[in-house]
Amino acid sequence: MDARKANIYKFLSGDKQYIIPVYQRIYSWEIEECKRLWFDIVDMQKKNKNGHFVGSIVSITENDSPSDMSKFTIIDGQQRITTLMLLLLALRDYAFIHREEKSINWKKINNSFLKNPDEDDDSQYKLLLTETDKDILISLIEKRPIDENLNSRLISNYNYFFSNIKNMDLSLQDIYEAIGKLQIVNINLDRTSDEPQVIFESLNSTGKELSESDLIRNFVLMGLDNKQQKDIYKNIWRPMEQLFRYEKQTLLMDRFFRDYLTMKLARIPKLDKIYEEFKMYTNNCEFSTLEDLCKDLYMYARYYTNMIFEQGTNKNLINLYKEIKYLKMEVAFPFLLKIHYDFERNLINEDELVSIIKLCISYVFRRNICDIPTNSLNKTFATLKNEINVDDYINSIKAFFILKDDYKIFPNDEKFSSALKVKDIYHMRIRNYILSSLENFNNKAPINIENYTIEHIMPQTKNLSNVWKKELGKNYETVQKKYLHTIGNLTLTAYNSEMSNKSFSEKMEMNGGFKESALRLNSYVVKQNEWNEKIIKERASILVEKALLIWKYPIIERNILVKYKNDDKQQMYGIDSYDFNKTTKMLFDKLNMRIMNLSSEVRREFKKLYIAYKLDTNFADIVVQKNRLRISVNMKFNEVIDEYNICKDVTNLGRWGNGDVELFLEDICDVDKVMDIIRQSFNKQL
Structure with missing residues (x-):
């Protein structure tokens, strides 16, 4: 690894080219980032500062070039170098329009920092972006006409810089001089000894610069050789990205990867752990090659985007997708991905696919009308695929819904x-x-x-x-x-x-x-x-x-339901298993609601002697006593911040429940105090 400080002009000058590899995200800086850069330039020049640090650029030297030109693959810093190129382009074009003023040399900007004048074809450009971005940047450099309706951050940011230059906050000479004062750290890696993926992850460990889907794309493609990278990106990954509309592409792809993993793993990855979960999944997944994994992702992405954009060739499905959108049923997507896949494999026919989707809609809608909390729905749909009996597909799903009770219940006709x-x-x-x-x-x-x-x-x-x-x-x-x-x-x-x-x-x-x-x-x-x-x-x-x-309730023959009921591995206990009186039931209902509202990730389980509340494991347990509730909190006693002095140390005393902290709820007025302690245990598991 070689790290050197340089200004932008030194970084770009000479016979060299910087290439953005296909695994990098497309150019994504918004106007806000450009505003900050422009403000820094104006501020630096007006206050006569000597320089301004704009960040690092990490690259790998490529050795397969037949010419004397040096080529570098950028693995980090493409957003800032692309933005600086747009600024130089705007400065060049404004100087060209006003070339009679001769305040700066537009040709020098063009031939020293934007192009390699002695090279041909793509080699003549200092910076090569990927896909559509590449064509747009080249069109800007060559002053070719660009479709006015084309939606591109490259164009909008170029226009922003051109407009600011035109407003003359600084003279052309001052702008040119200020750009030359911008400092970077140029980090060049040795492909034979440095590990680009490890370095890349360490540079982006905060997750602020790259989205989870960006990290996943880099992980999948960075480890392939150049030919595989280009083939998989061109034929699979890029077509998959294009399924997600430009305006919300990153947000929706992050959601897709989370729902894909939920469907595969039957558990929900945390929002900031999608990339880590994906890496672990690839180590043990059913695919022998990354190409097969990418094909699988592309297939499920088609189902996913059809649902979220209410599109496809089947009118009945499109109408159902609209209902899903009305009801904001994103929690059901992992399960809906599964049944779309099974439909495509001919495990179910179209009528069965439609009936299952309608059943899911009815389940969500009836619960909404009956005011049943929604925070358990994501877990219900995450695990529903495990209940499918492929030899009795529809009945197994109906039985699952019918046999749910308590907070997972499918309200029957009477209740609805x-x-x-x-x-x-x-x-x-x-x-x-x-x-x-x-x-x-x-x-x-x-x-x-x-x-x-x-x-x-x-x-x-x-x-x-x-x-x-x-x-x-x-x-x-x-x-x-x-x-x-x-x-x-x-x-x-x-x-x-x-x-x-x-x-x-x-x-x-x-x-x-x-x-x-x-x-x-x-x-x-x-x-x-x-x-x-x-x-x-x-x-x-x-x-x-x-x-x-x-919004129908599932109907199934009694003898079939009995079979699933007998095979049902659900817990044996329910809310009626505990000896509530009027006071304790009122206390429980209030406390239970508050705990379940902490997060949609909270799971409640009825045990023989207590009621458990879990994330990864129990964070609180409730034991129903004669006129009060006893709460066990799963923390060490010395970890608890007990502002109201309501906790008791029960270390090694042998209580029902989990943890070394015990407290009681006897009066409805004390719910907030009790919740303060329970929330500490809940937060500890996040």
Whole structure:
């Protein structure tokens, strides 16, 4: 390794070329980074500073060049060197336009820092980027026309620098001089003795510069020889990257790799450990070559991007992907990847694939309506693939859902119906999804709900008219409060503002009123002569019956379910296994909710003698006692910060539960104090 300090002009001058290898990410600096660089340049020059350090550039010397030109592969620092090239390009072009001023020599910038004038073809360029970036940078250097609609950070950052140069914060001579003061550390590696991957990881150990997907790409491609790198990148990796849209490519690819690993491992990698988990996975995965692994990634990336972008060739699947997006069902992606793969392998047919996706949608939706916490869903879907019996594919999934209880329960028709009738639908994020689904169910000419607004048939105003008060009866205030935002009182209209607080008969007869409505949601409404509690409840029942057909509960023959129930390896205990009284149940419900809300990663397990809360292992356990809860916290006693002096050292005393710390909850007012201790144990496992 050879490390030397240099200024930018020295780094670029001479017959040399810097090459960005295919495993590096595309140019990704935003305007913000360019603003900081420009500010540093202006500040340095106005304050007459001698220099400014902009970072290091790490490269490997390539020895296979047939010419005398030196070639270097950059493994770290491509973002800053590319940005500096854009700045020089903007300076050159502005100087060329105003060449009569002769303040700086644009030809010198071009022939000393942007190009190698004595070379041909690609060798004539000081910097070669990858893929599309390469063509765009060359077009800028050669002043070729570029498509105005092309979305590229290279172009936007070049335009930013050109605009600032034009504003003349500094003279051209000052800018040229300031760029020459920019200092770097040029680190050149010896391919025979240095380990580029190890050095690369150490330079990016903070994870601030590169995303998890960037690190994975570098890891996969850096270890291959040049030919393999180019072949796999061109034919597999780059096509996979292009599946993810430009604007959110990095974010979505990070999520994809996490969901891919979750699907493969049946456990969820931590957000900042995706790269590390991927490396460990490659050591023990089913693929004998990196090429086969990349092909597998590409295949699953197709399923993934079809779902997130609601695309594909199958209209039924596209509509389901839209529902998944409405419900924000990203937690189900690992399992959905698995079933798409099995569909492509012909383990299930299209109808079965559709029915499984619908079942997952129903599971998530019914739980939402029944106000069941969502923080266990990611674990449920992460492990669901383990429950699949390939010889009885559909029934095994149905049985899994039916046999779930407590916080993983699939609400049955009775629970779902009861909850939906009284649910405040209007203030739900998915209210449009609900009303649209009810309107368009089995409708061959579905409407676009965006052309309508939600109408409260019984109006929202607190100052109800005398007509409404009479229609709703003497308990009109109670009726309005109870049913105002529920499904029985909500519909769609294109005349919301016109209807306003009008009476029911006026809403019925007015121009564009209910009588003229062709919406299915209004088919019951138009038959009514009045609007009151009884009718709202009747309409709610009608709509809920339709909802049961849309968001179905799994049905399976009893003898088949019994087989899965007998084979079920779930825990033997549930919430009813403990001797709660009114006080302890109230305390438990409050504390349980607070613990489960710590993170979606928290798992709860019912043991014979206590209730366990886990991440990797138990961080807290609850024992139900006569009039209080005893909590064991899995920490050493001397580790706990006990501000309220509520903890007891039970080291070696032999208690049910885990850890050396014990405390009690006897009064609901003390929940915050208890949670302060539990949170310490929880954080210790993060």
